Amino acid sequence: MSEITINSYVILSTILFVIGALGVLLRRNAIIVFMSIEMMLNAANLLFVAFSRHLGNLDGQVLVFFVITVAAAEVAVGLALIVAIFRTKKSIDIDTLNLMKG
């Protein structure tokens, strides 16, 4: 077993971020896209906390609270929008959002 260093956290956070970004780009279900975005934000949170510990500086841990709060506000608006779309379209597939093109 190798020791867990800051590098391990950076790698884990990169993997989470990439999974999140790919989820946004590849998945078509609005809820899953949304969850992927949350995963990207949490990858950043992990990075903040890991660097905060590594640098011995508490700023990073405070930043996480801001990110969590903002993410919560985003969830409130995002889910409301998804519900509004579902009511008319009976689907949350983002490919059905195709009224405007060009």
Added chain:
Amino acid sequence: MDFQPPIINLLIVAPLLITMGAGLFLMLLNIFCKRDGVYYWLTLAAIAAALVQNVAMWGHEYGTFIARGSYPMVVSDNFSVFLNSILLLSGIGTLLISRNYLHRTKLERPEFYMLMLFSLSGMMMMGMANDLILVFVALELLSIPLYIMAGLAVSRDDSKESAMKYFLLGAFSSGIFVYGIALIYGATGATALPAVYAVLEAGSPLAMAGTAFLMVGFAFKIGAVPFHMWTPDVYEGAPTVVTAFMSVGAKVAGFAALLRVFTVALPAMSDAWMGALALIAALTLIIGNVVALMQTNIKRMLGYSSIAHAGYLLIGVAAAGQHSEAVGSVLLYMLAYLFTTMGAFGVVIALEHKLGEGIMLEDYKGLAKRNPWLSAAMLVFMLSLTGVPPTGGFSGKFYIFRSAVEANLWWLAIIAIMTSVVSGYYYLRVVFYMYMFDGDRTEPVYAGTALKTGLLIALVGTLWLGFFPAGWFELAYKAVIGTTQLLAGG
């Protein structure tokens, strides 16, 4: 360890507090009062008060929210005063052109005014933020109300669709942005912009990646290629007043934070970001202007046009890595963009007789006969967007191109001039339609008093900037040289 409270001077954030407080007050008022006119006038009064307070702060440099031994989180200097004035004017402009429209389309709800005030607060915070985390919070405070405003016409599918698209891509970009902040924090152990500047070493791979992520996040917000996909759809689907508001406000705020972050915190990396921004600018100019040629919907065309204008502004930002006068040219361009775009959207709103109708280019045929004043105003705005003298658009472009040449970005200046010529085709097509054709509709177009006032202000602003640009450039340049930090990059 003894605790020392941070130094807080609320007077410095007074313009923010006024708009934010007014928004909260309107939320409370909503319980008792159902008359829409009250909300309109209160919002207008709040924004005007914030504008007065803001202008009173010109010429000073303040910082507030200072913890012991660190940098202020919020600063107010000439740069932020100048930008906040543009943003507050865009708020007033939006209100003036929205008065009759919201009534006519039955969209007038108190929520519109509250969301606008909150979004405006976020926009102003973007220019004042001196700490990356505050930039992030401001970015969200400006975006989240805009997502809702884009979906304001909730009965219409296109409005909801535009809100959803804006939301998903906006949230995606803020995820990228916050990851960039995390990387910069990892590289420097700081998030305050001057602290990042003090610690940052050129060539650190973490900081390099962080800079790239921040750039992508900003590029989404300002609608730069290749992150512009949301712009035309959102501009088309959102109610036109919201489109007008976000086309000026969100873009100016995005550039405000972009300028401050890159010139204050990241000058050590200026070689890297100058090149990248110049490349993005070139792509934005070419794609924005060429795709705009094929549009038949005026809102969509103005969407692509706003992408193209982001390209011109980005030239100035790229040149800002070399010399600070370029920042002044960006500020002047934004002022010209404010008046011209607000005016153009004012005319679009006057013609949109029913929600989502009258917004095709075809509908502009014969406008000169239906309302000669309106079409004359549109003529000036279209010339200004193209960049024909003597309009504000020309002055803005002139200073931007000059700063590009001074920064040895010759190739970029040449691309910009060529794309300006291309843009003449789609802007002047509107003029051609207005004056050379007869349309199907012949009844006169009615414009309310508020709309007329808004158009008059936009017209005066556009022409004033066009005839006397030197004084305005002096003012814009003062906004930069009064700000010692912005000169850190040299």
